[in-house]
Amino acid sequence: MFCRLLHNLAYLQNLCVCPASWACDWMAGFVLVCVVGFVLFKLFYFAWTILRYFDPIKHALSKRHELRRAGDWAIITGSTDGIGRAFAEELASDGLNIFLISRNAEKLLHVSQDLEHEQKVQTKYFVADFTKGDFYEALKREIDALSSVACLINNVGMSQICAGPIATCEFLSTEFIQRMIFCNAISTACMTRITMPKMLLSYEKDPKHPPCIINMSSVSAIYPRPYKSLYAACKSFVQNFSASVSGETRGLLDTRIRFLTLTPGFVWTPSRGEKKVNFFKPTPELFANSALGMIGVASQCCGFMPHELMVFGLGLLPGYLRDWVIAKFELKQREKFQLHEKAHPTAKSFTDGLVMPRPVTPRCLKAMLYVLPGYPSDLMQQEGYGWPSGST
Numbered sequence: 001m002f003c004r005l006l007h008n009l010a011y012l013q014n015l016c017v018c019p020a021s022w023a024c025d026w027m028a029g030f031v032l033v034c035v036v037g038f039v040l041f042k043l044f045y046f047a048w049t050i051l052r053y054f055d056p057i058k059h060a061l062s063k064r065h066e067l068r069r070a071g072d073w074a075i076i077t078g079s080t081d082g083i084g085r086a087f088a089e090e091l092a093s094d095g096l097n098i099f100l101i102s103r104n105a106e107k108l109l110h111v112s113q114d115l116e117h118e119q120k121v122q123t124k125y126f127v128a129d130f131t132k133g134d135f136y137e138a139l140k141r142e143i144d145a146l147s148s149v150a151c152l153i154n155n156v157g158m159s160q161i162c163a164g165p166i167a168t169c170e171f172l173s174t175e176f177i178q179r180m181i182f183c184n185a186i187s188t189a190c191m192t193r194i195t196m197p198k199m200l201l202s203y204e205k206d207p208k209h210p211p212c213i214i215n216m217s218s219v220s221a222i223y224p225r226p227y228k229s230l231y232a233a234c235k236s237f238v239q240n241f242s243a244s245v246s247g248e249t250r251g252l253l254d255t256r257i258r259f260l261t262l263t264p265g266f267v268w269t270p271s272r273g274e275k276k277v278n279f280f281k282p283t284p285e286l287f288a289n290s291a292l293g294m295i296g297v298a299s300q301c302c303g304f305m306p307h308e309l310m311v312f313g314l315g316l317l318p319g320y321l322r323d324w325v326i327a328k329f330e331l332k333q334r335e336k337f338q339l340h341e342k343a344h345p346t347a348k349s350f351t352d353g354l355v356m357p358r359p360v361t362p363r364c365l366k367a368m369l370y371v372l373p374g375y376p377s378d379l380m381q382q383e384g385y386g387w388p389s390g391s392t
Helices: 002-015 017-051 055-061 064-070 082-093 105-119 136-144 174-205 229-250 284-292 305-315 319-343 362-368 378-382
Strands: 073-077 097-102 123-127 149-154 212-216 258-262
Touching: 017 305, 064 149, 073 082, 073 174, 082 097, 082 105, 082 149, 082 284, 097 105, 097 136, 105 123, 123 136, 136 174, 149 174, 174 212, 174 229, 212 229, 229 258, 305 319
Parallel strands: 073 097, 073 149, 097 123, 149 212, 212 258
Antiparallel strands: none
């Protein structure tokens, strides 16, 4: 019986040799077409991602020049230093009046006077600590009193002091976590909520020139960022929130308020003590000019072409390898930061008043790359990285 079964199978195989061969050839051709199509699509997408930053294309598509017709005022949070101040100077040069919001009254007054003197525009400022949420009603009254709003830039934000696993870092207290979420995530939602009604009034008066909301996210929102997980999570909120509200304006509200979500990499910041500017780390002025030019060109982008190259390069790596590379980079940055703090013990920095983690030794650095944050290894405990004592 077994021999007869083999004979029948051989007979059926001979009958189907041609159809099977044809089917295999068809499947192979289909797979080849899909692979080639996918590769061509990726190449085209990458080419467009880069080419849209070049002047001929950007100038043809950018709607930055329409902001002046969309309203009289630009509202900028975190506007006394770095990127925020650069945004204020750029928009003031376009002829927009500037409403500055930050926590340092002295710096606000200084920036306000500089803009009025150099750019000949009107300015207002409001003192607000975005790590708290007790000022939004008062701020809403100030915004409602403006003649019209052309642009809102949710730029304010704060980062972790330095990289470290969330379960064992002594400086990541529950109070610090709440402050970071308030500053990076809740501020974006609340500012959008209290400003959009005023922007909708501007849109109703002139639908041809819609206002714009720019939200500062980060490249950390695109890929996981081990050892800066809290910061990455806050920036992911900003990215998803922007896309969702943008969908609301196109659907239920039937308006054309433009949204631009920026996901930049590193930008040179004087307040951090950084000295080097390179191809991948622009000055705030260069970044702000490039990012504003993307209004109307994209709804989400890095805002700076070299950062797009970095994101594309990371996307080519397998997920595990990418996480390992980012984790190793973060821990190297942590080591450099702690060496800087040790070399300048009397210098005033943004870590004053906070309990700093212990220095990372080479042995501990190696262990932290391969251990789950919630489960410190014996080696980490030996090096002083056990569960934090006395902290919340």
